Amino acid sequence: MKKWLMLAVALLMLTACNNKEESNIESSVASNKETTVGYEMLGDSIEEADDVPKEAEKEILAAFDEYIASFNSKDIDRYINTLSKNPQGFDVNEDIEVAKNVFAQYDINRTASDVTIVKYNEEEAQVYANLDVKMTEIKTNAELNSSGRQVTVFVKEDNNWKVTSVYYIGNESQQ
Numbered sequence: 001m002k003k004w005l006m007l008a009v010a011l012l013m014l015t016a017c018n019n020k021e022e023s024n025i026e027s028s029v030a031s032n033k034e035t036t037v038g039y040e041m042l043g044d045s046i047e048e049a050d051d052v053p054k055e056a057e058k059e060i061l062a063a064f065d066e067y068i069a070s071f072n073s074k075d076i077d078r079y080i081n082t083l084s085k086n087p088q089g090f091d092v093n094e095d096i097e098v099a100k101n102v103f104a105q106y107d108i109n110r111t112a113s114d115v116t117i118v119k120y121n122e123e124e125a126q127v128y129a130n131l132d133v134k135m136t137e138i139k140t141n142a143e144l145n146s147s148g149r150q151v152t153v154f155v156k157e158d159n160n161w162k163v164t165s166v167y168y169i170g171n172e173s174q175q
Contacts, residue, residue: 046128049120060117060125063154063161068112074103082163084155089165107136118151125154125161131168147171 052060063082070078079099083092102108112129119126128151135144148170154161 046114046116047118049117049125052117052120052125056120056122056125057117060120060127060154060161061115063163064112064115064127064129064152067152067163068110071099072109074107076100076103084157084162084164086157087164088155089153089167105138107138109134123156124164127152127154 066078067082070082076096076099080092080096083095085092111132111134113132115127115129117125118128128149131148131150133144133146133148135146136142148168150166150168152163153165153167155164156162
């Protein structure tokens with residue numbers, strides 16, 4: 001399989017949660033009717049949100065870690081459990097179908113670094129992370145490595161933090 005096609009699949013999976021088109025990549029501030037991403041993804045500095053209670057910070061970062069780990073483990077039920085029942089940025093059923101297909105065809109390992117809560121209130125949190133993605137097609141063993149920046153938006157649902165939308169921008173240099 002061509003590297004460009006593998007990259008497209010990787011980006012599709014990384015952004016499957018984001019069905020909002022960004023019209024201005026230069027400003028790179030994604031928004032929908034209810035929320036605005038609190039980080040300009042093309043900037044170099046990452047500013048941590050002020051006044052995040054320690055317990056909430058722990059819960060939000062644990063929810064983000066579980067979101068990444070559940071995807072990497074290819075455990076669809078575990079992955080579904082990280083998603084909001086009423087997401088603002090994606091269709092749950094479509095996302096689940098895409099995940100099932102990707103899990104069947106690829107081994108994907110996403111590694112997050114610089115994980116930072118960049119926006120917070122009691123009902124919503126936005127988590128910035130740099131992502132390194134290693135993707136291997138199971139059938140051919142073809143590999144692709146890529147990286148990018150992502151803001152994952154969480155909402156408080158049934159007293160747990162759940163993914164409601166994802167905004168991702170890939171870095172220009174892909175291997």
